[in-house]
Amino acid sequence: MKLSAKVYVTLKRGVLDPQGQAVSRSLRGLGFDEVGDARIGKFIELELDAPDEAAARKRLGEMCERLLSNTVIEDYRIEVGARA
Amino acid sequence: MKLSAKVYVTLKRGVLDPQGQAVSRSLRGLGFDEVGDARIGKFIELELDAPDEAAARKRLGEMCERLLSNTVIEDYRIEVGARA
Numbered sequence: 001m002k003l004s005a006k007v008y009v010t011l012k013r014g015v016l017d018p019q020g021q022a023v024s025r026s027l028r029g030l031g032f033d034e035v036g037d038a039r040i041g042k043f044i045e046l047e048l049d050a051p052d053e054a055a056a057r058k059r060l061g062e063m064c065e066r067l068l069s070n071t072v073i074e075d076y077r078i079e080v081g082a083r084a
Numbered sequence: 085m086k087l088s089a090k091v092y093v094t095l096k097r098g099v100l101d102p103q104g105q106a107v108s109r110s111l112r113g114l115g116f117d118e119v120g121d122a123r124i125g126k127f128i129e130l131e132l133d134a135p136d137e138a139a140a141r142k143r144l145g146e147m148c149e150r151l152l153s154n155t156v157i158e159d160y161r162i163e164v165g166a167r168a
Contacts, residue, residue: 036131043127047120
């Protein structure tokens with residue numbers, strides 16, 4: 001089954017995000033005074049083959065644990081769907 | 085109105101993504117042979133104040149054009165909702 005997955009990797013709450021702070025400050029510097037906190041994460045789109053969505057989700061969880069995220073400081077969220 | 089926005093910045097189709105290629109190759113190297121193409125994007129969570137969601141969406145479009153994305157090579161997608 002040809003599937004398409006989206007993986008969102010975000011910093012855990014409480015972990016300092018200097019990149020997000022820089023973006024927030026830059027936006028305010030450009031006149032976007034309405035902006036408060038900003039947090040930056042990664043968004044990974046993957047094509048993969050799997051017997052079904054549940055199997056894909058399990059494998060994607062392993063990929064996140066082993067390579068895609070640093071689980072000490074990051075959370076991940078997985079979405080699986082049919083390939084567009 | 086206190087709102088929370090999510091901005092997804094992705095490379096346009098046809099733009100080479102060496103970071104995605106490296107991730108795809110690394111995953112296969114770890115034994116995830118079912119993985120095909122990978123593409124890496126940015127995921128930006130912003131807190132902002134706006135009169136309503138339509139106004140927020142307009143301002144966020146300007147932020148994307150001016151700072152958050154490089155519109156020559158990247159697309160962006162905006163989601164706006166109540167702050168969690």
